[in-house]
Amino acid sequence: MPATPSPGRVGDVRRQNLALVLAGIQRNGGATRAQLAAESGLTKASVSSLVTDLIESGLVRERSVTRDGERGRPGTGLVLNPARGALAVEINVDYLAVGVLDFTGELTFHETVERHNRGSRPSDILPLLVAMAQRAATEASGVGVELLGGELTVPGLVDTDRNVVLAAPNLGWADVGLSDELPKLLPEAPFGVTLSNEANSAALAELWFGHGADHGASDRFRDFLYISGEVGVGGGLIIDSQLFSGPQGHAGEIGHVVVHPDGPLCACGGHGCLESFAGQEAIYSAAGIDQGSTSRQMDQLLRRIADGDGRAVSAVEQAGHYLGIAVASTARVANISAVVLGGHFAALEEWIAPALRRSLDHHAPGLIPEGNLLFSGLGQTGALRGAAATSVRRILNQAYELIA
Numbered sequence: 001m002p003a004t005p006s007p008g009r010v011g012d013v014r015r016q017n018l019a020l021v022l023a024g025i026q027r028n029g030g031a032t033r034a035q036l037a038a039e040s041g042l043t044k045a046s047v048s049s050l051v052t053d054l055i056e057s058g059l060v061r062e063r064s065v066t067r068d069g070e071r072g073r074p075g076t077g078l079v080l081n082p083a084r085g086a087l088a089v090e091i092n093v094d095y096l097a098v099g100v101l102d103f104t105g106e107l108t109f110h111e112t113v114e115r116h117n118r119g120s121r122p123s124d125i126l127p128l129l130v131a132m133a134q135r136a137a138t139e140a141s142g143v144g145v146e147l148l149g150g151e152l153t154v155p156g157l158v159d160t161d162r163n164v165v166l167a168a169p170n171l172g173w174a175d176v177g178l179s180d181e182l183p184k185l186l187p188e189a190p191f192g193v194t195l196s197n198e199a200n201s202a203a204l205a206e207l208w209f210g211h212g213a214d215h216g217a218s219d220r221f222r223d224f225l226y227i228s229g230e231v232g233v234g235g236g237l238i239i240d241s242q243l244f245s246g247p248q249g250h251a252g253e254i255g256h257v258v259v260h261p262d263g264p265l266c267a268c269g270g271h272g273c274l275e276s277f278a279g280q281e282a283i284y285s286a287a288g289i290d291q292g293s294t295s296r297q298m299d300q301l302l303r304r305i306a307d308g309d310g311r312a313v314s315a316v317e318q319a320g321h322y323l324g325i326a327v328a329s330t331a332r333v334a335n336i337s338a339v340v341l342g343g344h345f346a347a348l349e350e351w352i353a354p355a356l357r358r359s360l361d362h363h364a365p366g367l368i369p370e371g372n373l374l375f376s377g378l379g380q381t382g383a384l385r386g387a388a389a390t391s392v393r394r395i396l397n398q399a400y401e402l403i404a
Contacts, residue, residue: 014050015400017042021050022396025060029104030077051078053403058084058146059103059396080104086395087136087150087186088388089129090198093118093170093231094294096128098136099381101388102145105209109139110381114293118231119172126181133185149191149395151387152182153201155232157250163195169267170232190402191395197245198383199228199252202376203236204243205386206340210376221338221372225330227254227323228383229343231294232267233275237334255279257326274326278319280344286315298347305351316348317355324359331367339368342376349375 020040024031031039037047054060061081080103090097094116100109111132117125129152140147156168165176182193203226222241228234233255237244245251255275256268263272276282284297287304288311291297304312327339345352353375360368376382 017046018050018054018400018403019397021047022054022059022399025054025078026080026396029079030063032077036078054399057399057402059399059402080396082106083144083146084395085140085145085147086388086391087133087140087147087189087193088201088384088386088391089133089150089152089185089193090383090387091117091125091129091152091154091171092198092383093155095380096125096132097380097384098129098132099384099388100136100140100145100147101385101392103392105389107381107385107388108143108145109136110384111135112380114295117171122173122176122178122181126184130184137186147186147189149189149391150186150193151196151201151391152178152185152193153196153198153383153387155198155230155234157253158195158197160195160249165195167268169269191391191398194391194394196387196390197234197236197249198230199226199234200236200243200245201384201386201390202226202228202234202342202378202382203238203252203340203386204390205378205382205384206342206376207238207241207243208389209385210340210378210382223336224338224340224372225252225254225327225334225336226376227327227339227341227345229278229280229341229345231280233279235330237336239334239336254326254330257329259322259325274322277322278326278345283315283319283344286318287312298344302347305348313351316351319348320352320355321359323352324356325363327356328360328364328367332364337368338372338374340374340376342378342382343380346375346377346379 021036024036024039033047033051034044037044058081060078062076063079082102082104085100085102088099095112095114097112099107102108137147154165154168155170157166159166163179163182165173167174178195185193206226224238226236235252235254237252256273258272259274259277260272264276265271266273266276287301289297289300301312
């Protein structure tokens with residue numbers, strides 16, 4: 001049962017009860033007031049009062065009449081309002097992207113612009129992002145979706161409390177503060193825009209939207225390592241269906257696990273990192289593919305592999321081999337037995353999976369069972385989906401501010 005209010009604590013109890021009701025609606029879309037009361041332990045009168053406030057705030061709406069399993073008249077189902085949503089903005093080394101996710105989890109808008117961002121100053125990129133965010137907001141408004149908040153996700157270590165990109169070696173950024181820039185992405189949003197790491201966002205997307213159809217990898221795994229393949233190689237750890245980012249927020253950086261002590265110099269300043277063997281640029285270089293747009297390079301790599309080009313096949317197999325070494329080491333330390341791979345690893349699944357499997361079986365036999373090695377089906381939208389969905393959850397957690 002919910003705690004009994006004490007003097008001066010009524011607001012805290014109401015906030016807690018509101019969170020219970022919202023969580024029930026999010027988890028069981030279409031639940032009635034009676035069902036929410038039974039699940040939460042709150043009285044029907046309390047639930048009805050909270051639901052009234054949620055409907056008036058625009059976070060929740062009623063839908064078609066449903067049976068609530070009890071005698072008497074049918075109850076009205078409650079769902080998160082699809083006319084509310086969140087913005088996601090992504091900076092990557094070779095592209096910029098924006099997306100809009102409504103409160104039902106539907107990606108209603110997505111735009112990607114290829115651009116070489118390595119060495120670009122934040123002042124070069126941020127105006128472009130603002131313009132893209134404005135287009136996304138206009139498109140969302142056109143289909144009746146109001147954006148209440150958002151998230152910017154980047155390929156680097158971030159301090160989310162201070163809105164600082166601590167280190168993004170592939171961009172050439174270090175200690176870049178964004179507190180003054182984030183509000184420009186969505187000036188009117190009541191819940192503002194936050195900052196996140198790209199691989200962590202993609203890991204959360206896999207948990208919520210990936211394998212397992214409607215409910216993501218959590219249908220199969222409560223614990224897994226997500227590996228993001230882009231120009232760099234990133235990672236996110238999901239433990240007990242929650243993102244585990246470590247005491248300083250930087251856990252899961254598998255791209256900088258050393259897989260060859262005498263390996264080449266990495267953008268991070270170290271030698272022999274996984275990224276130096278399995279990042280996009282490393283694979284393209286080993287395959288003898290000239291520089292160009294990322295999409296053209298990937299198309300060329302896939303054609304060469306399909307044609308049996310020995311150098312291209314060897315480059316992908318080498319990436320899979322070193323990927324297996326890094327996964328074996330990380331999985332033993334983190335005590336996990338499932339891995340999901342996205343980005344270019346997913347695009348190369350047919351060819352990289354056998355080499356990765358051989359490497360795992362050699363270095364850590366039985367650690368990752370056959371059915372626990374998965375490749376993401378979210379394509380290039382993973383980080384966007386995860387960032388936007390994180391923003392939605394943040395908004396719902398702070399919903400009391402809208403109705404207080």
